[in-house]
Amino acid sequence: MSSAVYACKEDIQIDTPSIASYQTVEVAYMGDSIPVDITVDGAYPLNTIKTTFFRNDERIAEGIIPANKAGIYHSKLLVPFIKDIADGPAEIQIMVKNKNFNYTTIMVPIQITRPKFPYLTLKTAYGDYKMEPVPGEPYKYAVTEAFPNTKLNALIEAPPYGKNGNSFLFGGATISAYATNKDSIPFQIVRAPGSTFTVSFDTRSFEAAPFLKPSFGGIEFPNFANNIAVIEAEFKQNQLIGLDGIVDIANWWINPSFLSNNGDGTYKFRAIDGKYRITADQALKYFKIEPMAGDALANFDPVRKTGGVWVNGGIGDSDGSAPKERFGIPSMAANPSLWNPQKNVAMAPLGNGVYQIKLIAGQNLFLSNVSGSTVGISFYQNSRSFDNYFALNLVQNLYGSPGQPTSAGGTTRFELKTSIGNVSKDAPIISTVSNRTLGANRTYVFTLDTKVSPAAVTITLE
Known part of the structure; x- marks a missing residue:
């Protein structure tokens, strides 16, 4: 590598530091740490010397040299290794600033080359x-x-x-x-x-x-469009599900209502045999799983007690001061339902008219730890409307913290209520109780038995 020493002549104002000279390389490889030697003059104490690497007017990297007085300073500046950038010219900006925040800058040209490693x-x-x-x-x-x-x-x-x-x-x-x-x-x-x-x-x-194409249970997703890819296929209860080809799968939310973790990177499909729509969402990082009837999302069949049961929620029987985002999948913050029927969430059909949804306090479900604020959820028979709801009977509640199945555990954590402002469209809601925290990261299991009328709701802790 060649290097050069430069002497600098500048019109310097009073109280402004001066860069008398500098030395660095004229050619560098990406990944280098190039030496930079700077001689600074000035009567006032210095603050910092900053070296900044620019490529096509874009700041790529920078370094700080501690400095307190005039003299010679030595540093190294990392030439970043960035993809898809061609060999060519770049610039290093050297800025010297004193304690009064007056400063001098110069731009140093440099040629950058991508190395061809031997191995x-x-x-x-x-x-x-x-x-x-x-x-x-x-x-x-x-x-x-x-x-x-x-x-x-x-x-x-x-x-x-x-x-x-x-x-x-x-x-x-x-x-x-x-x-x-x-x-x-x-x-x-x-x-x-x-x-x-x-x-x-x-x-x-x-x-x-090699990388695998994104797939769910061995079925490959088509190409993603706007971060969304969808497959519609038959799945069997207890089927082994592999989630392959998602490089950041560790950061994805895996729906515990439909998928039980086997602990070895695979999952068990909990829902009954049938056709399901699996939507992979790269932006929200989760799989939305929904039962189907033919080519459409499944509505509930009240005669056969089959099909889809859908949940929505948000503010319960009391608004209060807490944020309105109180229920949502994969999280209430990132994708709140807000009593919008277009954001109905599918319960997992377990068979024999029984459906289940698992919600994690503080993630999918408001903690109910703010006085005057509650969260409520309701159960519907239509995939994308509130037209037909389930009448409810809360047969198993939780008491105290952590929730116990009998009132001996303390005060009740859930109640059968009416939504404030009728946001649930006449559907009864299962509402939390104001200022009785659910406990962060506890998993609450809501089980709905549709064989009885009103439908029986059982709430347990997992």
């Missing part, structure tokens, strides 16, 4: 694997092995390159440079254990392989 290292729990350059593709690297597992959480390590280079990691569900050792890339392929497959990575585009 990369795939780092896994099973060991390290050397990734070699792919002929004819200058930034692509690959390794082919009989890896011990077809699910391969890995990091990719780049070696130091050139005089000022650093070793660093590529990683994360959405791959970036400078990852930590916890930001693994979730490579995955469908193969027999012990089969040979190839892992590849491109240091310019950050494209990597």
